[in-house]
Amino acid sequence: MTKQSRYSPEFRERAVRMLLDQQGEHESQWAAMNSIAAKVGCTAETLRKWVRQSEKDLGLRDGVTSDERERLKTLERENRELKRANEILRKASAYFAQAELDGQAFLRRPK
Incomplete structure (x- = not known):
């Protein structure tokens, strides 16, 4: 009984990449999140969670990676x-x- 995600992994990756590419054009990361989220059709909070998880997966932030979470x-x-x-x-x-x-x-x- 897995929860069906509204967004595909490819969509999430693309949105995170867009944010990382364009965050220098905004006064803060949150402002960039709001801008990108409006363009791609998700909420800024959803995009923030994707970015934080991506940072964990890349080892840039402490926490449980996606692979570890799946294994658990x-x-x-x-x-x-x-x-x-x-x-x-x-x-x-x-x-x-x-x-x-x-x-x-x-x-x-x-x-």
Whole structure:
């Protein structure tokens, strides 16, 4: 169940590149973000998040890279699946252990 992104990765990369190329033409990075965001059709805050993530991916800023984030999601998903499987196995084991005890008690009954 992955969330469908409104913008493609190529679109995001192009918008970030546009910002990096044109930020010198504006008085601040935020002003450049507002200008570029209006041109490409996203919000300035969305563009700011893309730029910050790009900086993390390039090692220019501290934080979790996109690859690390994907790996964490994969590991968390696998962990949930394994916990679910272990719970099923635990319940099945208890059920069969109880069935075996019930069967043994049945065999020991006097006739």
